[in-house]
Amino acid sequence: MRVKQITPVFVEFIPEQIESGKLYISDEYEIAIHKCCCGCGEEVVTPLSPVDWRYTITSHGVSLFPSIGNWKYRCKSHYFIQDNGVLWAKGMSPAQIQRVEQQDLSDKQRYIRERNEQHNTFDLFRLIASVWNRVKRFFGFKS
Structure with a gap:
């Protein structure tokens, strides 16, 4: 089932069990991880750096950019995480x-x-x- 909202969870270490609908962010290790929002169950790792992904926090929530393009996964899903919401992009x-x-x-x-x-x-x-x-x-x- 597709995820429509994502909850940011700030951690030092990424937990062994990743829950769907949660975006785990480790500033210490400059990484974020979540389960693919299409519902396929794949874990999506997004390194945080000036040339990979960045996140912002506003009063509306967390946004991760650029988009998430899961080209290597069977689902090939493509979406944005913006203000804790999942916005689907075209294939x-x-x-x-x-x-x-x-x-x-x-x-x-x-x-x-x-x-x-x-x-x-x-x-x-x-x-x-x-x-x-x-x-x-x-x-x-x-x-």
């Missing part, structure tokens, strides 16, 4: 699913590349600052 063709998966992979690769560039830039600035401080100390300049 997608295999070609559409492939494009979405390719875009997701491309987004993740770009994010990692940008983070690495930021990290390398930060390391360069830290190195320059360290060398500059040594030069100042060598010549007796006060910081």
Whole structure:
């Protein structure tokens, strides 16, 4: 039976038994999990990160985005969790699913590349600052 409402449950550890109609969220381990809202019983794992899923909390409830596309499951269900409700989306063709998966992979690769560039830039600035401080100390300049 399709789930129409979902109840957020904030946990540190994901329980062994996942109940239908509940969205278990672990901020500590940056993951959310729920049973597929179509009623098939599959467990849907959604990693929480800037390039995977994110959730928001408002006075109306919890929303998880982007959509949940269970392409690897037999049901191939596709839905949004918005304000504790389940909003069903249209099905997608295999070609559409492939494009979405390719875009997701491309987004993740770009994010990692940008983070690495930021990290390398930060390391360069830290190195320059360290060398500059040594030069100042060598010549007796006060910081």
